[in-house]
Amino acid sequence: MIRVALSTRMGVFLLAWLMAFSAWAQTAPEPALLYKRLPGKTLAQAIQDVKTAISSQNYTFVREQPIDSRLVPQGWEAKSVHIIYFCNFDRMNRALAIDVRAAQFLPCRITLIETAEGVELNVVNPAWVSASLGNPLLHVDCVKLKADYLAILEEAAL
């Protein structure tokens, strides 16, 4: 009885793993970065729009800082490049339970670069990172995270 139960559990795990592996092995190459241009916006407007989009996609804002915060004296930080960190605790918990290397893309991050035309939003594509980590189960979650990032970038650009 116990052997049957164990082999059933192993079978279910194997099936889930095989499905995830199949999806992982067949995926088209992912771009390293995801971009969105916000023409005509100032950095302050873009920061506010990204914060609003984060919240509406069920993520929690963590912090916002210039790229060189604490690397240069206060007041001398870069005005044109900022980072916004955010997370969804449920997803973070799940990703870390699957594979602790998920910490490589936690918390979530968007880099905002002000240019002459407006602001460019940059994100490291979590599906690109996970494709190289070799854990098909984690990759499934990262593909979902990528979709959330794209939704946030789109909403911020409205």
Next chain:
Amino acid sequence: MKPWLGLLCALWLAGPAVAAPYMVSKRVDLRQALDDLTLAASNHEMSLVKVQPIDSALVKRGYDNPHVRIAFVGNETAVRWAEAADPRLLNLLPIRLSLVQRGDEVVVIADDLAPWAQEFKDSPGAPLLKALEAEIKSLLDEFVRQ
């Protein structure tokens, strides 16, 4: 060997190439590991920018403790270099180090820069990636030696 295990191994080997992030470990608690990392960073002309206590953030919200913290380290030189050479590389800065408590030791995992080096091999920022990779390895090696 069980047949299903053989199948898994065969599939794993047939899958896409797998990167290996640089990781080191030593027998300390998280607090000591952060102190040692801060010292090692300072000896490499880097500063500890921020520690993200993922462990306490999750526990506070009722989740299991993953025993993970993220430390961000960096220096101004790398930021200015990335700005000038290839601003896309700003996404890597400050450098992220994941600290994972496992029993009586802490494992420190650095972001794997090999896929970045491959992706940006023709970029003017390629030398920056090489320099960062060398700096991270040297910093973590010093962390272990302390």
